[in-house]
Amino acid sequence: MIRMLLRVLGHEYARPVRRTVALMTMTAVAEGLSCALLVPVLRALFGSTPADAWPWLVAFGAAVAVYAVLRYRSDLSGFLVGTTLLRGMYHRLGDHLARLPVGWYDARRVGEVSVLAGQGVLQAMSVIAHLLAPFVSACVTPLTIVAVMIAFNWQLGLAALAAAPVVAAIQIWAGRSTAAADAERHDRDREAAGRVVEYLQAQPMLRVGGRTAERFRLLDDSLRGLQRAYRRTLLSALPGVVGLTLTVQAVFTVLLVLGAHLALGGSAGAAEVLSILVLAARCADPLLVLSDIAGKIRGARSELAGLDAVLRTEPLPEAPEPVRPVGRGLEFESVVFRHGRRTVIDGLSLSVPEGERLAVVGPSGAGKSTLLQLIARFYDVDAGVVRVGGADVRAIGTEVLMEQIAIVFQEVYLFDGTIEENVRLGRPDAGEAEVRAAAAAARLDEVIERLPGGWAANVGEGGALLSGGERQRVSIARALLKNAPIVLLDEVTSALDPVNEAAVHEGIERLMAGRTVVMVAHRMRTVRRADRIVFLDGGRIVEEGGHDELLRRGGRYADFWNVSMAPAASE
Numbered sequence: 001m002i003r004m005l006l007r008v009l010g011h012e013y014a015r016p017v018r019r020t021v022a023l024m025t026m027t028a029v030a031e032g033l034s035c036a037l038l039v040p041v042l043r044a045l046f047g048s049t050p051a052d053a054w055p056w057l058v059a060f061g062a063a064v065a066v067y068a069v070l071r072y073r074s075d076l077s078g079f080l081v082g083t084t085l086l087r088g089m090y091h092r093l094g095d096h097l098a099r100l101p102v103g104w105y106d107a108r109r110v111g112e113v114s115v116l117a118g119q120g121v122l123q124a125m126s127v128i129a130h131l132l133a134p135f136v137s138a139c140v141t142p143l144t145i146v147a148v149m150i151a152f153n154w155q156l157g158l159a160a161l162a163a164a165p166v167v168a169a170i171q172i173w174a175g176r177s178t179a180a181a182d183a184e185r186h187d188r189d190r191e192a193a194g195r196v197v198e199y200l201q202a203q204p205m206l207r208v209g210g211r212t213a214e215r216f217r218l219l220d221d222s223l224r225g226l227q228r229a230y231r232r233t234l235l236s237a238l239p240g241v242v243g244l245t246l247t248v249q250a251v252f253t254v255l256l257v258l259g260a261h262l263a264l265g266g267s268a269g270a271a272e273v274l275s276i277l278v279l280a281a282r283c284a285d286p287l288l289v290l291s292d293i294a295g296k297i298r299g300a301r302s303e304l305a306g307l308d309a310v311l312r313t314e315p316l317p318e319a320p321e322p323v324r325p326v327g328r329g330l331e332f333e334s335v336v337f338r339h340g341r342r343t344v345i346d347g348l349s350l351s352v353p354e355g356e357r358l359a360v361v362g363p364s365g366a367g368k369s370t371l372l373q374l375i376a377r378f379y380d381v382d383a384g385v386v387r388v389g390g391a392d393v394r395a396i397g398t399e400v401l402m403e404q405i406a407i408v409f410q411e412v413y414l415f416d417g418t419i420e421e422n423v424r425l426g427r428p429d430a431g432e433a434e435v436r437a438a439a440a441a442a443r444l445d446e447v448i449e450r451l452p453g454g455w456a457a458n459v460g461e462g463g464a465l466l467s468g469g470e471r472q473r474v475s476i477a478r479a480l481l482k483n484a485p486i487v488l489l490d491e492v493t494s495a496l497d498p499v500n501e502a503a504v505h506e507g508i509e510r511l512m513a514g515r516t517v518v519m520v521a522h523r524m525r526t527v528r529r530a531d532r533i534v535f536l537d538g539g540r541i542v543e544e545g546g547h548d549e550l551l552r553r554g555g556r557y558a559d560f561w562n563v564s565m566a567p568a569a570s571e
C-alpha cells in the first residue's frame with residue numbers, strides 16, 4: 001500500500017512517510033509496554049509486600065508519559081504528512097489532467113475523474129492521516145504485549161502468540177475473498193458517477209420528452225447495481241469479521257482455562273494470571289478493529305489504483321526538440337485516424353494555403369469536427385501527418401501550436417465568472433483597450449451594455465445567464481483577442497435569433513479577415529464566404545472546388561445542398 005502510495009505520489013515523499021510509519025511503530029510499542037507494566041504492578045500490589053509496587057508504578061507512569069508524547073507526535077505527523085500528500089496529490093493530478101489529450105475527456109471520464117478528484121483522493125490520502133496509526137497499533141501493540149507476557153509467563157504468552165498466525169491468515173483470506181466484490185463495487189461507483197453526470201446533462205432532453213416525473217432508467221439501473229455491489233461487499237467481508245471475533249474469543253477462553261489451571265497447580269500466582277488476562281483483553285480491542293481498518297485500507301487502495309491508472313495515461317508526447325511553424329498553411333498528408341476500431345478519417349490528403357478560407361461540409365458523422373481537432377492536436381493521427389506552417393503538429397511544442405490557432409466551437413463553454421474574465425481567457429495578458437476592442441469587434445459590447453453590472457456581470461455556471469448567440473459572441477471575442485493566424489470554426493448549428501445571427505456573422509467575418517481559416521459549415525451563408533469547399537463523407541474527400549462550380553457539377557455536394565439544406569438556400 002505504502003509502496004503504491006509513493007509510486008503514485010512520487011518518491012520525494014518517501015522520507016516523511018517512512019518517518020511517520022517509524023514514529024507510529026514506536027508509539028504502538030510504547031503503548032504495548034505501558035500496558036504490559038500492569039503485570040508487575042498488579043503482581044506486587046496483590047503480593048505479600050505491596051510496597052514493592054512503587055518502582056513498577058514509577059516505571060508504569062514513565063511509560064505512559066512516553067507513550068502520550070509519542071502518540072501526540074505521531075498523530076500530528078500523520079496529520080501533517082497526510083495533508084501534505086493531499087496537496088501533492090491534487091497538484092500532481094491537476095498537472096497531469098492538463099497534459100492529457102483533450103480528446104480523452106468524454107462524459108464517462110468526466111464522471112470518473114470528478115469522483116476520483118473528490119472522494120477518491122481524500123479516501124486514498126486518509127490512509128496516512130487516519131488509518132495508518134490504528135492499523136500499526138492493531139498489529140504492533142498486541143505483539144508487544146504478547147512478548148512481555150512471554151517474559152512473565154511463557155505458557156500463557158505462547159498460548160496468546162498462537163493467535164498471531166491465525167489472525168494474519170484470516171486477514172489475508174478476508175482480503176482475497178473481498179477483492180472481487182471490492183473491485184466490482186469500485187467499477188459500479190464509477191459507472192454510477194458517469195450516469196449522474198449524463199443524467200444532469202440530459203435534463204433538457206428528458207424534459208422536452210415529457211419525462212419530468214419519471215426517473216432515468218439507465219441511472220436507476222446503475223444505482224441498483226451499485227446497491228447490489230455494496231451488499232455483496234458487506235456480505236463478503238462478514239466471514240472475516242466473524243472469524244476474527246471467534247478467534248479472539250477462543251484465545252481468550254484458552255488463556256482463561258490455562259491461567260486457572262496454572263493458578264490451581266500453583267505454578268502461577270492469582271494476581272499474575274489475573275493481570276495477564278487483563279492484558280489479553282487489552283490486546284483484543286485493537287485486534288477487533290483490525291478487520292474494519294483493513295476494509296477501509298482496501299477501499300483506499302482501490303481509489304489509489306484508480307488514481308494510478310489516470311496518472312499512467314500517457315499525455316501526447318512532446319517533441320524533445322520542438323520546431324516552430326513557418327507560415328500559416330495547413331496540410332493533411334494521407335491521414336488516418338480511428339476512434340477505437342472505427343476509422344473516422346480515412347487516408348485524407350488536403351492542403352490549405354496560407355490565407356485561404358476552406359469550408360468543410362458533409363453529412364453528420366463524416367469526420368468534419370475531427371478534422372479540426374486533428375489540426376489542434378486534440379488527438380494524434382494513426383497514420384500520415386498533419387502539418388501546421390510546414391511542421392508536423394507532433395514536432396511543435398503544445399504551447400507554440402496553441403498560439404497559432406484560435407478555435408470557435410459549436411458548444412461554447414463559459415466559466416462561472418465575469419464577462420471580462422471569460423473574454424480574457426483568449427489572452428490573459430491583453431491590455432484593457434485590446435479587450436474592449438475585441439469585444440466591440442465581436443459585437444459583445446451591445447450585450448455588455450444591456451447587462452446589469454456591465455463588464456463585471458457574472459455569466460453563471462457554463463454561461464447559463466447568456467443566450468446561445470451571446471455566448472457565441474463571447475467566444476468570438478476571445479478568439480479575436482487571441483489574434484492567432486489560424487482560425488478553426490465549428491459552426492453553430494442551432495438557429496440564432498436574427499439579431500444574434502447578424503452579430504455572430506459580423507464577428508466571424510472580422511475574425512476570418514487575413515487569416516487561414518478552416519470552417520465546418522452547415523449554412524449556405526457560411527459556405528459562400530469560403531474560397532474553396534471540400535465535401536467529406538466517411539472520412540474521405542469526395543468532392544472539392546468552389547460553391548458554384550460544385551453545384552454545376554451536380555454531384556454529391558449539389559445533392560446534399562439541394563436535399564438537406566434546401567430551406568437554407570433561401571437565406
Ligand SMILES: Nc1ncnc2c1ncn2[C@@H]1O[C@H](COP(=O)(O)OP(=O)(O)OP(=O)(O)O)[C@@H](O)[C@H]1O
Pocket residue numbers: 103106339340344362363364365366367368369370371
Ligand atoms: N470520442 C469519440 N469516441 C468515439 N467515436 C467518436 C468520438 N468522437 C467522434 N466519434 C465518431 O467519429 C465520427 C466523426 O465524428 P465528427 O464529430 O468528426 O463528425 P461530424 O462530421 O463533425 O458530425 P456532425 O456534423 O454531426 O457534428 C462519428 O461517427 C462519431 O460517432
